[in-house]
Amino acid sequence: MSVLIVGASAAGLSTLEALRRQGYQDPITVLGAETHLPYDRPPLSKQYLSGIWEADRTSLRPEAMLTALGADFVLGDAAVALDVERRTVHTASGRQLSADSIVLATGLRPRVLPNQPDLAGVHVLRTLDDAAALRVDLAGASRMVVVGDGVLGAEIAATARKLGLPVTMAGPQAAPLASQFGPVVAGLLAELHTAEGVELKLGTAVAGLTGVDGRVTGVELADGEVLPGDVVVVALGATPATEWLADSGLTLDNGVVCDSQCRAADGIYAAGDVARWRHDGLDALLRLENRTNATEQAACVAANILGESRSYTPIPYFWTDQFATKIQVHGIPSADAEVTVAEGAIGDRRFVTHYRRDGRTVAVLGWNMPKQTRLHREHLVHGQAVSGGSPPTALHSARHLAALEERPR
Structure with a gap:
């Protein structure tokens, strides 16, 4: 059995590593449109742009570690078409890469x-x-x-x-x-x-x-x-990089539409920013654009490639650093939610807030209180098992999530 990962991204690399951790030893190919080995995107707008870091520090793994994974990295060659039935990807240079399982991790294109x-x-x-x-x-x-x-x-x-x-x-x-x-x-x-x-x-x-x-x-x-x-x-904002899939027969609607196990078709999976999957607990389609999701969703995809039947039901999480302020968010906040300060004080610029809708906490936001914010994440728990053995997930309203999907992030 072989695996082809389309996208040398955080989600693509995380899929590769998860497969190897779970004992998969068969051939894996990673196809990337860029010439760079996998790198981290969050530092680009901060540490790298400011000059504090050079390009090599954005690398997700040292080259020796990537070599040890035993994958074939094909870089600088964009995917241009997918034959779902034959599980074959055609590239800009004329390559035809086939595999038993294909993971789509092509990310986003900026508007x-x-x-x-x-x-x-x-x-x-x-x-x-x-x-x-x-x-x-x-x-x-x-x-x-x-x-x-x-x-x-x-x-x-x-x-x-x-x-x-x-x-x-x-x-x-x-x-x-x-x-x-x-x-x-x-x-x-x-x-x-x-x-x-x-x-x-x-x-x-x-x-x-x-x-x-x-x-x-x-x-x-x-x-x-x-x-x-x-x-x-x-x-x-950005849009899912799905143009190359237009004639594939896959369902494309604000991303690659997948089932609850991140499967777009038989043997075809999606992970990361490009994936729009059905959240079991919500009975709604969801697409997340953040680094944490790329890693967690990749682990779920790897498990399902190896024969598990694991639904992906995360509590969304992202962070942003601006000047000396760190903001961390668990769940999905919205402008129309009721916001209350649960710890700290706004005047001190150190606080944790809860966002509540329909009588339920749907998000926790921390401003310069990272440890406390993590503890308040437990208020999102609703008793449903989360993929990967994590704590139970929050259940946001399907109506709320559907509206968020149409909003640029």
């Missing part, structure tokens, strides 16, 4: 501003190469504009400001991450960024870019105001 000129100084940030190009531009920049008020946009703005660069953040929300965190916590984020010198131009849509002689000069808002900047980062 861009539509119908805009190709201007120097305009960036997205998804890959190591993206981060490297942005890092070079920041070194000679006079002012940066971040288009996007979500997690990535806020992290990039914080990193650039810590480097001493004047930064403006633009976006349609009233405050950074308002649609996820609600007005109280998002308002604190706005205060944090303002206190650190980030200029916020929020609540107005972005109309487009301005440029002179092929170089970006600013961002135009829907009300006509132009925000000057010789470097612009577009951080408007």
Whole structure:
């Protein structure tokens, strides 16, 4: 039996490692569109972009450890088509790679501003190469504009400001991450960024870019105001990288649609940002974009490849570091939830909040209280077993999760 993993990502590498840990010794091939061995994405907007880390520190594993896994890494060759019946992947270079089981772990593609000129100084940030190009531009920049008020946009703005660069953040929300965190916590984020010198131009849509002689000069808002900047980062979320699967016959709808065991078709699985699977406890489809999910879902996929029948039912988790603030979130918060302080104090900027909907705690958010936040995670327990032997999972409403899936993250 052989396995082909499409995507040399965190989810792809985690699948490989989980298979080997569980004693699988047959051939495994890892196909990656990038030329890099698997690396970690969260540091790209922080440690690497700031120059604290160099590229080698973003590597998920030393090359010797990857070699010891005994897999064939085929890098720099993107998948372009999948024959589900024959379980064969066709690549850009003309390769045809077949296996008994195929894992789709192709991740996301960043959104861009539509119908805009190709201007120097305009960036997205998804890959190591993206981060490297942005890092070079920041070194000679006079002012940066971040288009996007979500997690990535806020992290990039914080990193650039810590480097001493004047930064403006633009976006349609009233405050950074308002649609996820609600007005109280998002308002604190706005205060944090303002206190650190980030200029916020929020609540107005972005109309487009301005440029002179092929170089970006600013961002135009829907009300006509132009925000000057010789470097612009577009951080408007991302979409699942499924274009290459359009003729595969798989169900594609905001990701690769899978059953509760992360199976998209017989012998075909999906893991990580690209996977949209049925959560057994919710009877709803869910897709998560975070590093923790990539690792946990990969372990479930590996177990099912090896013959288990394991449903994947995680408690969602993510974190973000902005300036000296660490925010950790268990569950899925929403702007319309009731928010209460369960420990600490907002005035001290050290607290844990509970998000409640329909009489039930659906999320726990910690601000500079990592240990306590982890303990409060137990309030999400609802008595259902979680895959991988973890504690019981939270049960959020299917209606709430369905609405979240349509919102850019």
